[in-house]
Each structure stands twice: as C-alpha cells, then as structure tokens.
Amino acid sequence: MVVAATAEKPRPEDIAPPAAAHGASRIRVERVSHGFDAPSGRLEVLEDVDLDVAPGEFVALLGPSGCGKSTLLRLVAGLEPASAGAIFQDDGPITRPDPSRIVVFQDPTLFPWRTVWDNVALGLQAQGILKQEKTRVNAALRKVGLEGFATSYPHQLSGGMAQRVALARALVNNPKLLILDEPLGKLDSLTRLEMQGELVSLWQKNGFSVLLVTHDVEEALFLAQRVVIFSPRPAKIITEITIDRPYPRHRDDPVLTGLRHEVLNQLGLGKSW
Amino acid sequence: MSSSAIATAAAPGFERKLPPPASRAASTVEVFPAANVASLETRAAFHPHWQGLAAALAWGFMAAVTLAWPNQPAGFVEDWPYTTEFGIATGVVAAICAFLAFAASAHVRLLHRACAVFRHGAPWIIVSALLLALWEILTAKTGVLPPPFFAPPSSLIDAYANDYARLADSTWNSVKLLLEGVAWGAAIGFTVGVAIGWSRAVNYWVHPILRFLGPLPPTALLPIAFFFFPSSHAASVFLIALATGFPVAILSWSGVAGVNKAYYDVARTMGASEWFLIFRVAIPAALPQVFVGLFMGFGSSFVVLIVAEMMGVKSGLGWYLTWAQGYASYVNMYAALIVMTVIFSSLISLLFAVRDRVLVWQKGIVKW
Numbered sequence: 001m002v003v004a005a006t007a008e009k010p011r012p013e014d015i016a017p018p019a020a021a022h023g024a025s026r027i028r029v030e031r032v033s034h035g036f037d038a039p040s041g042r043l044e045v046l047e048d049v050d051l052d053v054a055p056g057e058f059v060a061l062l063g064p065s066g067c068g069k070s071t072l073l074r075l076v077a078g079l080e081p082a083s084a085g086a087i088f089q090d091d092g093p094i095t096r097p098d099p100s101r102i103v104v105f106q107d108p109t110l111f112p113w114r115t116v117w118d119n120v121a122l123g124l125q126a127q128g129i130l131k132q133e134k135t136r137v138n139a140a141l142r143k144v145g146l147e148g149f150a151t152s153y154p155h156q157l158s159g160g161m162a163q164r165v166a167l168a169r170a171l172v173n174n175p176k177l178l179i180l181d182e183p184l185g186k187l188d189s190l191t192r193l194e195m196q197g198e199l200v201s202l203w204q205k206n207g208f209s210v211l212l213v214t215h216d217v218e219e220a221l222f223l224a225q226r227v228v229i230f231s232p233r234p235a236k237i238i239t240e241i242t243i244d245r246p247y248p249r250h251r252d253d254p255v256l257t258g259l260r261h262e263v264l265n266q267l268g269l270g271k272s273w
Numbered sequence: 274m275s276s277s278a279i280a281t282a283a284a285p286g287f288e289r290k291l292p293p294p295a296s297r298a299a300s301t302v303e304v305f306p307a308a309n310v311a312s313l314e315t316r317a318a319f320h321p322h323w324q325g326l327a328a329a330l331a332w333g334f335m336a337a338v339t340l341a342w343p344n345q346p347a348g349f350v351e352d353w354p355y356t357t358e359f360g361i362a363t364g365v366v367a368a369i370c371a372f373l374a375f376a377a378s379a380h381v382r383l384l385h386r387a388c389a390v391f392r393h394g395a396p397w398i399i400v401s402a403l404l405l406a407l408w409e410i411l412t413a414k415t416g417v418l419p420p421p422f423f424a425p426p427s428s429l430i431d432a433y434a435n436d437y438a439r440l441a442d443s444t445w446n447s448v449k450l451l452l453e454g455v456a457w458g459a460a461i462g463f464t465v466g467v468a469i470g471w472s473r474a475v476n477y478w479v480h481p482i483l484r485f486l487g488p489l490p491p492t493a494l495l496p497i498a499f500f501f502f503p504s505s506h507a508a509s510v511f512l513i514a515l516a517t518g519f520p521v522a523i524l525s526w527s528g529v530a531g532v533n534k535a536y537y538d539v540a541r542t543m544g545a546s547e548w549f550l551i552f553r554v555a556i557p558a559a560l561p562q563v564f565v566g567l568f569m570g571f572g573s574s575f576v577v578l579i580v581a582e583m584m585g586v587k588s589g590l591g592w593y594l595t596w597a598q599g600y601a602s603y604v605n606m607y608a609a610l611i612v613m614t615v616i617f618s619s620l621i622s623l624l625f626a627v628r629d630r631v632l633v634w635q636k637g638i639v640k641w
Contacts, residue, residue, distance in 0.1 A: 077542050078542075079538055079541065079542065097541045097542040097543075097544070098542075098544065099542070099543050099544040101542065102542055102543065103538070103539075103542050105535060105538075105539070107535065109533070109535045109536060109538075109539050111536060111554070111557070111558070112634055112635075113557045113558070113560070113632075113634045114557075114634070115634075122539070122540065122543055123543035123544065125549075125553070126540060126543045126544050126545035126546070126549050126553070127543070127544045153634045155634075169539075169543075173543060173544075
C-alpha cells in the first residue's frame with residue numbers, strides 16, 4: 001500500500017500538473033499568526049502557519065470546525081490583513097482583495113436582485129470590463145452547465161444550481177487561485193458527489209491553484225493533491241499528506257481508504273473509525 | 274359521471290400496494306385523460322354565472338329605486354337634480370352586467386379577458402350597488418339623513434357638472450404641490466439615509482438629529498414654516514418634504530445597515546470599488562426597505578398636504594373643503610372627498626406598480 005510520507009513538504013515536480021498551469025499562482029504563507037479582540041480578551045486563531053501552494057496545485061485544509069481555517073482563507077483572499085507574518089502571491093505580498101484570487105463561500109451569496117447572468121457578470125462589471133468581455137459570462141455559465149438559466153433569479157434555483165452559479169461567478173474572472181470555503185458543505189450528499197467530480201474537471205481544464213477548506217475527509221482525499229491537517233484553535237499545521245493518485249479518482253480506491261484512516265487518526269478520530 | 278371515471282381509473286393504482294415503478298407510471302397516465310375529458314365537457318356546456326346575474330339584478334334594483342321612487346321633498350332643496358340621469362346611468366350598468374353575465378355563462382371566447390375580470394369582481398359589484406341604493410334611499414328617497422349635511426349620490430353629478438373648473442384646478446394644484454414636496458423629501462431622505470447607513474462619520478452627526486427631530490409632527494411646524502418661508506407654497510413644500518423624508522431616511526438607513534456583509538466580501542474579492550459597493554450592492558439590497566419608507570412617507574405627506582391647504586394655501590383640495598364648508602355646500606365637499614380618495618389611492622397604486630417593476634426579483638421570495 002502506498003501511503004505518502006507525512007510531515008514532508010511535497011516538491012512541486014512530484015505533483016502531476018494539470019492541463020494548463022500558466023494561469024496559476026504560487027501562494028506562500030509565511031509564519032502567519034492571527035487573532036481577534038473579543039470582549040473576553042484576545043482570541044488567537046492562527047499560530048505560526050507556514051504553507052506553500054505550488055502553481056496549479058490543489059490543496060485541501062482539514063481540521064476541527066471553528067479552528068481558523070476559514071480565517072486563513074480570508075487572509076489569503078486579502079479581505080483582512082494578518083496580525084503577524086506575511087502572505088505572498090507569486091512574488092508580491094497580498095495586501096488587499098484581487099480578482100486573481102476568488103473566494104467561493106459555503107453559502108452561494110448570490111445577489112437576489114440580479115439574474116443568474118448578471119450575478120455571473122458581477123466581477124467583470126466591478127472591474128469595468130463587462131462591455132468588452134460579455135462572452136466570458138456565457139462561457140462561464142456553459143462551464144457549469146447553466147446557460148439555460150441565464151435569466152432566472154437566484155430564488156428560483158436549487159441549492160446545487162445556486163452553488164454552480166457561484167462557481168461560474170468565480171470562474172468568469174479567470175482566477176489564478178480559487179479559494180473554496182466549504183463550497184459543498186450545505187448541499188445534499190448526491191449533489192455533493194456530483195459537484196466534487198465537476199470541481200476536479202474544472203480545475204483540470206482551467207489550471208488554477210486551489211485552496212479548499214472542508215470538513216469532509218473523503219472529499220479532501222477525492223479532490224486534493226495534498227491535505228493539510230490543522231490542530232484545534234489556535235490552528236497550527238499538524239501534518240501534511242500528499243495524495244499521489246491519478247485523476248479521475250475512485251472513491252473505493254484502497255489507497256484513499258488507507259489514507260482516510262490515517263487522516264482520521266491525525267484528527268484524533270482514529271478510534272471512531 | 275366524470276368523477277366516477279376518475280375514481281375507477283385511479284383505483285387500480287391504489288389497490289396495488291407496491292407496484293413496480295413502470296406500472297405506477299402507467300396508472301397515473303390513465304388518470305389524466307379522464308380528467309381532461311371531464312374538463313372539456315364542462316367547458317362546452319352553458320353554465321349560468323349566478324353571481325353575474327345577481328350583479329345585473331342589483332344594479333337593476335338600484336335603477337328602479339332611483340327612477341320609480343319619488344324623491345322626498347326636504348327643507349330648502351326643491352328637488353335633487355340629476356335623479357333621472359343617475360337612474361339611467363345605473364340602468365346602463367345593469368345592462369352591461371347582464372351582458373357580461375351572459376358572456377361568462379356561454380364562455381364567449383372573444384370576451385374571455387373581460388369575463389375573467391367580471392367574475393373576479395362580481396361580489397364587489399353586487400355589494401356596491403346595494404350600498405349605493407341604501408345611500409340613495411336614506412337621503413333622497415326618505416330623508417332619514419337630512420340635507421344639507423347629507424346628499425344623495427345622484428346629486429354629486431351636480432357638483433361635478435357645475436363646479437368642475439374649480440375642482441379640477443384645485444386637484445391639479447394639490448397634485449403639483451404634493452409631488453413637488455414628495456420628490457424633494459424622497460430624494461433627500463434617501464440620500465441622507467444611505468449616507469447614515471454607509472458612513473460612520475455621517476451616522477455620528479446626523480443620526481442623533483434625525484432621532485431627535487424626526488418624531489416631531491411636521492404639522493406642528495406649520496405656523497413657524499408659514500412665517501419663515503417667503504410663500505405659503507414654499508412652506509408647504511418644505512413640510513411635505515419633511516413628512517416624506519423622515520420615514521424614507523430611517524428605512525433607507527436600516528436597509529443599508531442591514532445588508533448581508535458577505536455581499537460586500539464577494540464584491541470586494543472581485544475588485545469592486547467603494548462606489549460599486551454603494552451603488553451596486555448596498556442600495557439594491559436596501560431597496561425593499563426604501564420602498565416601505567416611501568409608502569409610509571406618502572401616507573404622512575397626504576396629511577400635511579391637506580392641513581397645509583386648509584391653513585394657508587389658497588388653492589387645492591384641502592382649501593376646497595374649507596371653502597365648501599364656508600358656503601354650507603356639503604355636496605361639493607363630498608365631491609372633493611371622492612376626488613381626493615381617487616387621487617391618493619391612485620398615487621399609492623402607482624407606487625405599488627413602480628415597486629413591482631423595480632423589485633421584480635422579490636416575486637416568489639416575499640408574499641405581497
């Protein structure tokens with residue numbers, strides 16, 4: 001059984017690069033700590049996190065809920081500055097949000113007053129290039145298979161469709177890094193399985209880097225090339241596991257089953273398995 | 274017969290407890306043709322539309338009362354004018370009702386739309402005829418409600434026919450004054466509300482003023498306003514704007530302050546500027562609340578308009594009311610009240626129509 005070595009940084013050349021990796025960013029998180037001032041005192045959320053995402057790599061972050069993984073994503077997105085440490089995209093430090101790094105949240109957060117088409121067009125409109133780039137909106141809708149719903153309003157969509165629109169709204173920006181904050185967390189299990197497959201093929205076709213936060217161990221193993229496991233708050237990286245399996249993966253792959261056991265062990269849930 | 278056909282068609286499906294999916298589908302297919310046949314049968318038949326016939330009868334009754342029952346000679350009114358004309362008009366309404374009732378019964382395709390409206394409104398058409406008849410009987414026919422304080426509906430025609438110039442002029446001036454004040458109030462209230470909701474600094478300075486002065490009824494400022502402003506028109510515009518602006522500002526503010534913060538995160542990661550966040554995120558998200566404010570503001574603007582016109586402005590429907598009262602011409606007062614009702618309810622309906630257009634995305638989310 002091939003279980004990848006743990007606690008060892010994968011070399012980028014070990015990872016099979018997806019089809020077109022030219023539009024992908026390298027992300028370096030260097031000694032980042034972060035906390036909030038709560039009424040009851042300082043709340044430390046992240047402690048000394050070091051993380052490297054190679055261009056085009058798919059990295060999943062796993063950890064107990066509320067440990068601070070989502071906070072790390074907000075820092076990488078540039079929505080908040082880190083209390084200590086620095087985060088780099090390629091060679092520039094990340095100081096504010098940028099359309100090259102797009103977040104997809106657990107809730108689709110579509111704007112209810114906009115049609116599906118206008119929702120997907122949001123990024124291009126915000127950047128002032130919608131007029132020239134209209135075709136990108138249709139292309140993004142086609143990628144997620146919703147070109148027939150362009151004129152629908154968000155409340156007319158099912159949960160899975162809404163999350164697909166949110167994906168299209170992200171993809172239309174041609175992101176170099178896709179930040180996924182439990183994007184499938186609220187979907188029913190069948191839709192989730194279906195969309196896991198779609199995420200893999202979108203990633204392979206577009207070649208961006210992906211940072212995925214999830215609570216679902218199987219989802220992480222099915223999707224990611226590398227799984228980073230965090231401790232409870234304040235979150236530290238416990239270990240990393242490289243998943244050197246080809247895509248498309250199979251859920252009953254014995255290697256993945258073995259890795260699942262190991263990941264659960266690392267999360268302190270080994271006995272429950 | 275048709276219902277038993279449905280029952281027998283549906284029965285096999287119920288008998289089999291656990292049918293395989295294919296046969297279950299087959300049994301449901303059987304049900305639908307039976308139902309279709311039934312509905313086709315009813316469409317072809319002549320089905321008397323009883324409510325429509327009752328409406329025709331009620332208006333016929335109204336016409337008969339007006340024409341056949343002589344008016345009660347009362348006090349200084351020698352006879353109520355336009356009684357015959359009113360009777361004929363109600364008779365025409367009765368004839369139209371009878372025609373539509375027949376069309377609805379025979380399912381005339383050409384009048385399909387008109388019949389649908391008529392069917393929906395039939396109960397109200399009946400009730401309004403009966404209420405009008407009651408009104409006519411209590412005033413002109415029996416004198417239970419005596420002149421000059423009460424007038425029969427037929428006499429309103431007199432007021433409109435003889436004083437339409439003054440009434441139209443008053444209506445026009447009222448609408449102009451109202452819209453001028455409401456436009457200023459809505460624009461300023463909306464701007465102030467959005468600014469308070471968006472900017473901490475504006476919130477710090479303007480919010481307390483709004484909280485302190487807002488609850489003051491604008492009508493209380495009437496005497497001062499007439500003194501400070503160069504004309505009674507300007508004073509009225511100011512007071513109407515104040516009445517409209519306060520609720521609009523408060524609700525625009527709460528709308529902007531209540532916008533889901535995740536919307537801003539989404540827009541910011543996609544490169545949105547501050548301008549974009551205000552005009553493309555905050556304001557559209559707050560619009561449902563803004564419309565609630567507009568409805569409230571419209572309501573209080575009507576009060577201020579009428580009071581201001583009664584107190585100082587030399588034209589308008591409020592002025593017309595006091596003028597008619599001065600001449601003890603209560604028929605004209607009723608006529609003006611009816612015009613007022615029509616104008617104000619039309620304005621509110623117009624606002625509803627605008628909201629339905631602007632907030633079309635809310636359909637299906639909110640019950641309205």
